[in-house]
Amino acid sequence: MALNPTTRAQLMKVSTATLCTALFKRGLRNQFLQDVHPLRAGRANMVGEAFTLRYIPAREDLNPISVFQNPDHPQRKAVEDCPPGAVLVIDSRKDARAASAGSILASRLMQRGVAGLVTDGGFRDTPDIAALDMPAYHHRPSAPTNLTLHQAIDINVPIGCGDVAVFPGDVVVGDSEGVIVIPAHLADEIAAEATEMTAFEDFVTEKVMEGRTIIGLYPPTNPQALTDFAAWRQAHGR
Structure with missing residues (x-):
């Protein structure tokens, strides 16, 4: 079920701190992503339903640079399949030693109308991503290609990001402090x-x-x- 436009508009105007308190009242204590920060603070909130990508540790014989030639490569496919208005959330196992994505993929997401990009790892080309008209959140900059450490394996499955469980369709909100995940069935209230x-x-x-x-x-x-x-x-x- 698509995110209610009224709900989206309301979430654009509230802080992640306030959302944390509202969730805590319902017993949910661990919805704020740990060590995930905005590339550029002071912009409008990021709000959208989670579309997920999961990385596992790279196995060298399965993860050479030639895998990018495959049009069905999970990272490339996630960029092309993430719905407009959604947030692409990447499980990088909290490992920022290699990039989760770079500016070209982020630019493609922006041009497709995606609401934002989140990883608990790092991005490369961060000055260029920060300049895009799309919010992005990560742990820290990381220049090496993701292939050196990460193997993209699954799209739109339950993941962990920043020590938080993220299910496809959960509502993701980001502000100048960080990112929070709201279970889909609770989003309106x-x-x-x-x-x-x-x-x-x-x-x-x-x-x-x-x-x-x-x-x-x-x-x-x-x-x-x-x-x-x-x-x-x-x-x-x-």
């Missing part, structure tokens, strides 16, 4: 709750900057805080 949480946190931030104590305000244990929040929402159209 998490997006709605995070939108409400963001409104309240914006109100709290404004009041704290005015000099107000957080006691009774955050969390709103003082009833006056909720009264003030209701008035704030009306005044701000939130």
Whole structure:
């Protein structure tokens, strides 16, 4: 089932921190990818359904550079099959000694309308990927070709990325801090709750900057805080 456009729009405006809290309320503690960072911070959120690619350790006799001549090579096929609006998530076993992809493949994904690119390994050509009009996240730059250490083996199967289980169709959100994975069946309610949480946190931030104590305000244990929040929402159209 395609991602609800309302849900996508809501997730574009909330932080991964807020989403972590909403998921934690449901007992999900390990949805934020570890050691995965944006190539370029300060851009709009990345939001899309996960389309996955899995690498295993390369076996030299099966992974010469000639494998790229095969049109069905899993890495190449993933780039061409990842749906527009989806996020290509690559399981590189947290090994950034060789690149998960480079600028040409990333450029092709961008031109095809893919929403973003994520790996728990590294990218090569990172200045060029960072300049693309598509968010990308990795551990660190890595110049060697993926073939030296990684063998692309599976497309659109459950993977691990940054110590998080990622299933095809899960909703992936990235911001300037990192990437979080929302189980597909929770996406709509998490997006709605995070939108409400963001409104309240914006109100709290404004009041704290005015000099107000957080006691009774955050969390709103003082009833006056909720009264003030209701008035704030009306005044701000939130």
